[in-house]
Amino acid sequence: MDFRARPGYLRPMPRYALKIEYDGAPFAGWQRQKQHPSVQQAVEEALRRLQPDAPGIAAAGRTDAGVHALGQVAHCDLVKEWDPFRLREALNHHLKPLPVAILEAVQVDEGFHARFSATERRYLFRLLCRRAPATHERGNVWQVAYPLALAPMQEAARRLLGRHDFTTFRSTMCQADSPVKTLDALDIEEIAVPYGQEFRFHVRARSFLHNQVRSFVGTLERVGAGAWTPDDVQAALEARDRAACGPVCPPQGLYLAHVTYPQDPFQA
Structure with missing residues (x-):
């Protein structure tokens, strides 16, 4: 019997990888901070417009204040399954007018980690x-x-x-x-x-x-x-x-x- 079919098994939340482009000038870096705006905060707030209890996200690199990205990668876990195109479009809508864009969104295996899987x-x-x-x-x-x-x-x-x-x-x-x-x-x-x-x-x-x-x-x-x-x-x-x-x-x-x-x- 597949253990995933056993009673009480909790199915993992769908995981999505995001490719992110941003202008770092308005931000104090990627990582969320208490008193200064960050790119992580901007993306997480956009995600929580879709799912209010969405957990935090992890990124491949913690860029410093003023540093830009052409291909930052982050992953997030969401309760419902999203069509990747619709997820990308919804996030970009909620990110306006900040200089942050989700270039791609794809569903990935639960073992994928934006930081630790990177080579x-x-x-x-x-x-x-x-x-x-x-x-x-x-x-x-x-x-x-x-x-x-x-x-x-x-x-x-x-x-x-x-x-x-x-x-x-x-x-x-x-x-x-x-x-x-x-x-x-x-x-x-x-x-x-x-x-x-x-x-x-x-x-x-x-x-x-x-x-x-x-x-x-x-x-x-x-x-x-x-x-x-x-x-x-x-x-x-x-x-x-x-x-x-x-x-x-x-x-x-x-x-x-x-x-x-x-x-x-x-x-x-």
């Missing part, structure tokens, strides 16, 4: 170099007023690849058990823009330390400006000392771009 996270950082102030991209890039050199930054980035103790590039507020992480990719591309240049940093790893990506980019920017060399970055890494890190860049250029799972829940 990789990818971040994008956008750095704009031009003297004229950003207009259309204001709040979506980190802007500096001087040109940067691509090749030295790429060489310095290669020094950071692999498994290392990243204490130098870890916030003192980081709560991770260990500073040892494996960095799988840190690719930098240069894009021509009117009256300037944009550098895009594509960073990939299973997981990251608090402020790790922003510490990387702030340090590599110093290399591009000629103030540091790739050898300086190597020495900073080997120092395993937060004081050896370059400047930590601001959050507005950072995006959680993609989360990878053993089986992509959003792939038809």
